[in-house]
Amino acid sequence: MRIVIALGGNALLRRGDRPDAAVQQANIDRVATAVAGLALEHEVVITHGNEPQIGLLAMESAADPVLTAPYPLDLLGAQTEGLIGSLLLRTLYDALPGRKIAALVTHTLVRADDPAFARPTKRVGPVYPRDVARSLARRRGWHIAKDATGWRQVVASPAPVGIVETETIHDLLTCGVLVICAGGGGVPVTADHDTGALTGVEVVVDKDLTAALLAEELKADFLLILTDVPNVYAGYGTSDQQPVLDATPDDLRRGGFPDGSMGPKTEAASRFVERTGGLAAIGALDAAYEIVHGRSGTLVRPDLSIG
Numbered sequence: 001m002r003i004v005i006a007l008g009g010n011a012l013l014r015r016g017d018r019p020d021a022a023v024q025q026a027n028i029d030r031v032a033t034a035v036a037g038l039a040l041e042h043e044v045v046i047t048h049g050n051e052p053q054i055g056l057l058a059m060e061s062a063a064d065p066v067l068t069a070p071y072p073l074d075l076l077g078a079q080t081e082g083l084i085g086s087l088l089l090r091t092l093y094d095a096l097p098g099r100k101i102a103a104l105v106t107h108t109l110v111r112a113d114d115p116a117f118a119r120p121t122k123r124v125g126p127v128y129p130r131d132v133a134r135s136l137a138r139r140r141g142w143h144i145a146k147d148a149t150g151w152r153q154v155v156a157s158p159a160p161v162g163i164v165e166t167e168t169i170h171d172l173l174t175c176g177v178l179v180i181c182a183g184g185g186g187v188p189v190t191a192d193h194d195t196g197a198l199t200g201v202e203v204v205v206d207k208d209l210t211a212a213l214l215a216e217e218l219k220a221d222f223l224l225i226l227t228d229v230p231n232v233y234a235g236y237g238t239s240d241q242q243p244v245l246d247a248t249p250d251d252l253r254r255g256g257f258p259d260g261s262m263g264p265k266t267e268a269a270s271r272f273v274e275r276t277g278g279l280a281a282i283g284a285l286d287a288a289y290e291i292v293h294g295r296s297g298t299l300v301r302p303d304l305s306i307g
Helices: 021-041 051-063 073-095 130-140 166-174 207-217 249-254 263-276 285-292
Strands: 002-007 043-048 101-103 107-110 122-128 143-146 151-155 160-163 178-180 187-191 198-200 222-227 232-234 242-244 279-284 298-300
Touching: 002 021, 002 207, 002 285, 021 043, 021 073, 021 285, 043 073, 043 166, 043 207, 051 073, 051 122, 051 151, 073 101, 073 178, 073 187, 122 130, 130 143, 130 151, 160 166, 160 207, 166 178, 166 207, 207 222, 207 263, 222 263, 222 285, 249 263, 263 279, 263 298, 279 285
Parallel strands: 002 043, 002 222, 043 178, 101 178, 107 187, 222 279
Antiparallel strands: 107 160, 122 151, 143 151, 187 198, 232 242, 279 298
C-alpha cells in the first residue's frame, strides 16, 4: 500500500518536555521504531507536527533585539520543516539501512480570501499561566486562547487547497524513496491569480488536514494519523468515556470532537475516506504497525450502505 503517516507533535516533544534538541532527538527514536516495520512493507510518506517548535522560534524571534521585526510564520515554519526533517531522516537512516530517504521542504496553498484569516484558532508554542499569556499578548500583539492546562498563542489556520510539490513527491515515491514532507502543515503560501507567483502568509495550516489532502493527491491507500492516545474516545475525559474502534465519517462528525485536539484529526480522516474511498485510522504512535493491520486504533471506513 501507499501510506501517508501524520505524526502528532508528541512525536518529538511531549507535554511537559523541555524543548531541548537532546530531548527531541531522544523522543524521535520512538518514531523510527514505530514506522520502520511499515516502511519495510509499504510505500511511506511521513508528515509531522511543529506546534512546539514554531512557537519556540516565534518567541525567540520576537524577543531578538538584533531583528528589526520578527520572522514571519511562513519562514519559521520552513525552519521547523528543516529541523524536524533532519532529525527524522537521520534516525530513519539508522533504522532502515540502505533505504532512500528524502526530507522535503513543502509549500501548502491556501486561499487569500479564506475567512479563517479573521479567526485565529490554531494553538502554537508553549503553555503559559493566564497572567503571563496576557502580558505576552499585550507586548507582542498575540491572540491567546485557553488550553487544557493554561493559555497559548493562537494564529489563523486557513484550509489547505493544494500542495505545490505533489508531483515531486510522487516522482520520489516511484523511485522507492521514503519521503518526509508537509511538516507542520507545510509552508503556507498564496498563489497570484495571474502569474502563479507564491507569497508566504502569516498563518499555520493544520497538519492533519494537509496530510489528508496530500494523501488524496498522491492517491494513497491509507491515511494513518498518530497521536498520544490509543484511539478516538466518545466522551473523552468524562465518566462515560468509551473507545471508538470503527466509524464512518458521519459517525465521527456526530461525535462533536473539540477543535483544539481530536476534532481536526477526525475531520482529516473523514475527508480522506469520503473523497477517495480509502481507509484511515487514528491511534497511538507506538502501535502504528498494529493499527494498519487492524489490531489497534480507530478505523475510519466508507459507509458501505451508501450507494
